[in-house]
Amino acid sequence: MTDTxxxxxxxxxxxxEADLTARIAAAGTDGELEEVRIHALxxxxxxxxxxxxxxxxxxxxxxxxxxxxNGLKTRINDAIGLRRTHLQDQALAERLAAETVDVTLPVxxxxxxxxxxxxxxxxxxxLTAIFADLGFExxxxxxxxxxxxxxxxxxxxxxxxxxxxxxTFFFNEKEDGTRRLLRTHTSPVQIRTMxxxxxxxxxxxPGRTYRCDSDQTHTPMFHQVEGLVxxxxxxxxxxxxxxxxxCKAFFEVDNAQMRFRPxxxxxxxxxxxxxxxxxxxxxxxxFGEGDDWLEILGCGMVHPNVLRNCGLDPDRYQGFAWGMxxxxxxxxxxxxxxxxxxxxxxxxxxxxxxxRPLDMPTLFSGLSQQ
Numbered sequence: 624m625t626d627t628x629x630x631x632x633x634x635x636x637x638x639x640e641a642d643l644t645a646r647i648a649a650a651g652t653d654g655e656l657e658e659v660r661i662h663a664l665x666x667x668x669x670x671x672x673x674x675x676x677x678x679x680x681x682x683x684x685x686x687x688x689x690x691x692x693n694g695l696k697t698r699i700n701d702a703i704g705l706r707r708t709h710l711q712d713q714a715l716a717e718r719l720a721a722e723t724v725d726v727t728l729p730v731x732x733x734x735x736x737x738x739x740x741x742x743x744x745x746x747x748x749x750l751t752a753i754f755a756d757l758g759f760e761x762x763x764x765x766x767x768x769x770x771x772x773x774x775x776x777x778x779x780x781x782x783x784x785x786x787x788x789x790x791t792f793f794f795n796e797k798e799d800g801t802r803r804l805l806r807t808h809t810s811p812v813q814i815r816t817m818x819x820x821x822x823x824x825x826x827x828x829p830g831r832t833y834r835c836d837s838d839q840t841h842t843p844m845f846h847q848v849e850g851l852v853x854x855x856x857x858x859x860x861x862x863x864x865x866x867x868x869x870c871k872a873f874f875e876v877d878n879a880q881m882r883f884r885p886x887x888x889x890x891x892x893x894x895x896x897x898x899x900x901x902x903x904x905x906x907x908x909x910f911g912e913g914d915d916w917l918e919i920l921g922c923g924m925v926h927p928n929v930l931r932n933c934g935l936d937p938d939r940y941q942g943f944a945w946g947m948x949x950x951x952x953x954x955x956x957x958x959x960x961x962x963x964x965x966x967x968x969x970x971x972x973x974x975x976x977x978x979r980p981l982d983m984p985t986l987f988s989g990l991s992q993q
Contacts, residue, residue, distance in 0.1 A: 636688075639669060640695050647702050653710055660703050670696050739977025743846055743965060746953045747829050749984045750848055753872045754827045756986055757865060759850065762826040764812035766833070767794075767803055772811035776932045777890040785889050790835035792843075805833035810890060813851045813944060817933035822940050824853040829949060842962055846949035853925065853935065853942035859893075862922060862943040870899055870919070872986065874956060876911030883922075891923025891944060908955060917955070920947035 643663050650656035663670050673692045677685055740748075751761060779786050789807035796802045809828040816826055829848040836843065852861070863883070870879035880900040888894040897920050902913020922945035927937035950962055957976060959965075964972050 636673070636691050636695055639673075640698065643669075643699050644702060647699070647706050650706060650710070653707065656703060656706055656710065663699050663703075664696065670699060735980065737974075738980050739973050740980050741965075741973065742953045742957060742959070742976050742978070743949055745978045745984065746949050746956070747846075747848075749873060750827065750829060750949070752984050752986055753869055754850070756872075757825075757868065759825045759827050762812050762816050762828050763830060764806075764809070764815050764828070766806055766831055768806040768811050769803060770801070772814050773804060773806050773808075776814045776929065777810050778926050778928045778932075779889050783889065792833050792835060807834050808832050808946065809847050809849045810944075810946070813849065814929070814933055816851065817853060817930070817935060822853045822855070822935070822942075824851060824942070826851050842950075842966060844966070845962070847946055848949050849944060849946040851925070851942060851944045853930075853940055855940055857924075857942045859924065859943065862924075862945065866897060866920070866922065866945060870910070873952065874910045878911045880911075882916055886921060886923075888921060888923055890926050890929050892926045894921070894923035896921050897945075906960060907958065910955075919952065919955075920945055922946070 643659070646659045646662070647656065650659050660668075662668055665671060670692065674696070677689050677692065680688060773791075774783075774786055775781075791807050792805040794803045809830045809832060812828040812830070813826075816824060827848055827850045829846065831844055832847045833844050834841075850865070852865075863881070867879055867881055870881065871877065882898040882900070883895045884898065886894045886896040896918055898916040899910055899919050900913060901911075901915050901917045902909045903915050908917065922943065925942040925944055930937040930940060930942070950965055953959065953965075954962060959976060
């Protein structure tokens with residue numbers, strides 16, 4: 624209010640303006656401010672009532688009081704607007720303070736940092752790196768096989784007791800009496816390769832296999848890798864050297880002393896099981912040292928009947944083969960106590976035992992990068 628307005632305003636209007644101005648300043652919420660507005664400018668508000676009384680005044684009084692009342696109405700309305708804007712700004716500031724996001728908190732790690740490669744995939748990559756360096760190729764085949772490829776072509780005669788050792792998953796019998804099955808080993812891929820490829824043959828066959836078995840060291844689905852060499856001059860000596868070089872590279876030791884024991888497999892003759900020297904300390908197993916032995920794989924010279932079944936002349940060609948469980952050698956190398964955990968999809972287990980996705984195993988930089 625200007626000095627001129629104050630000088631010409633009746634005393635009662637000045638007192639009314641002072642009272643309303645104090646009420647506006649005291650209003651702490653939009654609701655309280657609205658009550659002041661209604662009290663002052665509502666249909667029956669104190670300022671509105673003064674405007675109604677102007678008609679009762681004589682012309683000389685109206686010329687003085689009229690502008691004063693209208694000016695009071697304008698100033699009160701402007702004061703209410705300013706107070707409302709102040710209250711809204713204050714409420715916004717309080718809300719922003721209450722809902723502040725602390726941008727200094729650490730950002731969630733990217734998927735490439737938290738993701739992990741499953742130990743089985745890691746070991747398959749390690750096997751591939753080792754045997755590729757030794758001149759081997761990767762071969763694959765179907766998981767669903769015929770009895771011929773899974774048993775008969777591998778020198779398992781009908782009714783042979785060795786068939787019962789495989790605890791096979793059979794599919795329902797067809798109209799012709801035949802039944803397909805889930806392969807119990809990756810050996811059928813060896814047969815398919817020998818049928819279609821000309822020697823020399825040097826392959827490894829990693830893949831899933833299936834048997835009716837489940838406990839701490841066995842699961843219905845597991846992983847195997849088998850190797851096959853077919854040449855005119857393949858010998859047991861060649862096989863022993865390859866297996867020793869593999870064990871040294873895979874377990875990352877300078878010395879891998881191995882022991883070959885006679886055994887029986889229908890598809891090899893002679894057949895052997897291989898132990899590797901180790902030292903046991905509680906649940907820990909260390910290779911390349913100690914006075915203990917641990918079985919690790921089976922091997923042998925390819926049986927002549929298997930060569931004949933594949934159309935190869937056993938008088939010209941001979942070969943050797945071996946097989947081992949991928950899950951088993953992963954457990955031995957990385958200290959995993961229970962095979963069942965491999966297939967339980969527990970993220971905590973995978974975070975502990977898994978491998979960083981960009982650390983690909985190579986022979987020159989090291990196989991395991993944990």
